[in-house]
Every structure is written in C-alpha cells, then in structure tokens.
Amino acid sequence: MxxxxxxxxxxxxxxxxxxxxxxxxxxxxxxxxxxxxxxxxxxxxxxxxxxxxxxxxxxxxxxxxxxxxxxxxxxxxxxxxxxxxxSIPLMPHARELIHFLVEQDIQIGLVTSNFRPTVDRMLTHYDLHEHFSWFVTREDVVNPKPNPSCYEKALQLSGFSKEEVVAIEDTATGARAAIDAGLKCIAVTKQKAERDRLDFATYLFSDLKEVNAILR
The missing domain is CATH 1.10.150 (DNA polymerase; domain 1)
Structure with missing residues (x-):
C-alpha cells in the first residue's frame, strides 16, 4: 500500500x-x-x-x-x-502481520473500546506490547465507536495524515468509526453477519494473512 x-x-x-x-x-x-x-x-x-x-x-x-x-x-x-x-488466543496470523509491519518500519497503534489494563496485560502476555506506539482505549474518549473521535485522537497522537494511515477492524461498528474519521479501513472477519454489514469498508478480507499480502 x-x-x-x-x-x-x-x-x-x-x-x-x-x-x-x-x-x-x-x-x-x-x-x-x-x-x-x-x-x-x-x-x-x-x-x-x-x-x-x-x-x-x-x-x-x-x-x-x-x-x-x-x-x-x-x-x-x-x-x-x-x-x-x-487464555484468549491471538487471531490467526496476527503475530506475523505485526512483525512484518515492524520490519517495514511501519508504526503501529491500537484503537479499542476495551480498557487499558486489559490491553496492556494481554499484549504483554503475547510479547507484543513494545511494538505499539500509541494507544487509544475506552478511558480516552467520551463517545466510543462508532463515533470517530477515537480514530481522530489516534491520528493526532501519530502525527500522520489520514492518507498515510490504514485502520484494521472486524465489525461494522469499528469500521464506521474509522471511515468517518477519514481513514481507509480494512475489515477482517469470517462472520457472515458482520460481512453483510461491511460493504462500505475499503477492503474486506477473511483473515489477517490476506491483509499481510495487500500491505506488501
């Protein structure tokens, strides 16, 4: 990309x-x-x-x-x-995708409606925490997804323009927040109920391995 x-x-x-x-x-x-x-x-x-x-x-x-x-x-x-x-596992190919982005010197942020202690604990458990440059969690915004303010805040923290960033989401709720913030959004899910709602995403894939391919 x-x-x-x-x-x-x-x-x-x-x-x-x-x-x-x-x-x-x-x-x-x-x-x-x-x-x-x-x-x-x-x-x-x-x-x-x-x-x-x-x-x-x-x-x-x-x-x-x-x-x-x-x-x-x-x-x-x-x-x-x-x-x-x-006990919650990583999504298939998540670790490989993060390592690829690190190798390519592409910075990584996290934008989630979950809470910071949970995020810190799980990413540390999987030895991935150090790869993330910015975090926007539930504590950081008044209005959560699908409101775009979480992605707008992440953009401010990153210092990059909208054209230089892509979001990766698995639900229409999250994808709507990213799109409304002006970002390209890659939606990744195998769930039919979500796929049917994600026709507005920039790309729609079934797993993160496909994302790895398009970002090369």
Missing amino acids: KDLKAVFFDFDGTLVDSERFYFEAWKPILKYHFSIDLDFETWIQHFAGHTLARNLLTMKELWDVEVKEEFMWKTTRENYAQQDML
Whole structure:
C-alpha cells in the first residue's frame, strides 16, 4: 500500500480472538437471571464490537429486558475472571502481520473500546506490547465507536495524515468509526453477519494473512 506510515488495529476480534470468550461469559448470566438462551450467532449479530451500555440497550430492544449497568458490569467481570482472559488466543496470523509491519518500519497503534489494563496485560502476555506506539482505549474518549473521535485522537497522537494511515477492524461498528474519521479501513472477519454489514469498508478480507499480502 503506497505511502503507508502507520496501521491502527482494533483489539477484540481483530488482534485477539475474544468474541467467543465474551459470549461464554454473557450466556449463563442471561440464562440464569433473564431466562434468555443466547446463541453465538445472535451475539455476533447484535453484541460483538459494542460497549456494555449499547449491549444493555440491545437487550431491551430484543427481549424487553431492563437491567442496570452496574449489575451487568459486576457479573460479567466475575465470569471473565473465572475464565482467565490470558487464555484468549491471538487471531490467526496476527503475530506475523505485526512483525512484518515492524520490519517495514511501519508504526503501529491500537484503537479499542476495551480498557487499558486489559490491553496492556494481554499484549504483554503475547510479547507484543513494545511494538505499539500509541494507544487509544475506552478511558480516552467520551463517545466510543462508532463515533470517530477515537480514530481522530489516534491520528493526532501519530502525527500522520489520514492518507498515510490504514485502520484494521472486524465489525461494522469499528469500521464506521474509522471511515468517518477519514481513514481507509480494512475489515477482517469470517462472520457472515458482520460481512453483510461491511460493504462500505475499503477492503474486506477473511483473515489477517490476506491483509499481510495487500500491505506488501
């Protein structure tokens, strides 16, 4: 990709294969407290890539269930702790892509709706933290994705122009934030529900190996 100076990665579902992890944490809570049988397809279609606040609105829309954010925050994090987030694997070809970018002297940033302690812990666990030059996490913005402010902040931190940066995302929520910030966006997912919503992305691929090829 000509004149590429930096790549901004999303985190969940893009660099780490975490959607199944989150689904497995939410499923028993919805079943026990609300008698809702959540399946993975519904999770991907309606919940993946969104903040807790947005997911609570989705519960109201889908099942007419109202629940306080404090309750879901506490119960989901209890389940996350029981499962151990360090068991979440990297997405296939993520490590190879990051090492390629480092070799090419292309700088790397992270733009995520996840929280900084989680990001730091997991990237350190996989020996990748040192390769990231900038981080924009949930604590850094008032309005999360799909609002473009997270990518606008990342651009300011990087010092590069929009034409010199590409974003990599796995959901329409994240891709919309990148596109609305004026960036090219490579969407990467095998999930049909997401692929159907990502026709506006600059590129749409099934895995990060394909991304590696186009960036060469």
